[in-house]
Amino acid sequence: MLSYRHSFHAGNHADVLKHTVQSLIITSLKEKEKPFLYLDTHAGAGRYQLRSEHAARTGEYLEGIAQLWQHTDLPAELMPYMSAVRALNPAGNLRYYPGSPLIARHLLREDDMLQLTELHSSDFPLLRGEFLKDKRARVARADGYQQLKAKLPPPSRRGLILIDPPYEMKTDYQDVVKGIQEGYKRFNTGVFALWYPVVLRQKIKQMFAGLEAAGIRNILQIELAVRPDNNQRGMTASGMVVINPPWKLEQQMRNVLPWLHKTLVPAGTGHTLVNWLVAE
Secondary structure, three states, X not given: OOOOOHHHOOOOHHHHHHHHHHHHHHHHHOOOOOOOEEEEOOOOOOXXXXXXXXXXXXXXXXXXXXXXXXOOOOOHHHHHHHHHHHHOOOOOOOOEEEOXXXXXXXXXXXXOEEEEEOOOOOHHHHHHHHOOOOOOEEEEOOOHHHHHHHOOOOOOOOEXXXXXXXXXXXXXHHHHHHHHHHHHHHOOOOEEEXXXXXXXXXXXXXXXXXXXXXXXXXXXEEEEEOOOOOOOOOOOEEXXXXXXXXXXXXXXXXXXXXXXXXXXXXXOOOEEEEEEEEOO
């Protein structure tokens, strides 16, 4: 089943967190001259129209990127991320939102490489169309988890692997653990960044336990909650699990998360968290 469409959720609070972390990791990797691979296992369509029927139906971006768009006092940690959003909206009106592939394209250098994978029959042609003229990019309609076997390690031995499944299948929580295990065996010095939604906290705890049991070390957890955990339908929080994070990332997120929470959740409900699941 492939029914999930990110166009309903583009630019929401979870995207703000995910893409802030993604942008900071890429910026850190660029501090060394040697090129690196950006591998996106569940890339989506790449670009999203915030005035489309899908986005308008949920309006989730209004409580996400729209809250940041007009700010002139953005923390420095948000600058790489917001530069990618602004590049897609040069006229100054917030019309489009860049998914993770377009954020990577904006931030990567000429000799860095992109490997993008998407299975959805509607989103894949859109993604492929975005990158037709980009010689750095390879776009495939394939199982993203299989790419963790097929494309790792990269020749440069440097890379960021973003794993962002829709979690529409119950098995996704186990599949991400298996996929990371396979990728880590091949490329244990790479940066792996896994996005997760908090719908049922128990599912996340089980996923974390699987990662810890795999013997992987140096795992940082970053989380932004807009509501307390509950048993009702809907996502209350989201987070990123980063394996082998750049050394600055922990402090960068400790700096910026309180500002993000205050801006995105004026009522003050929920929480922020930066925590080591497994130390180095």
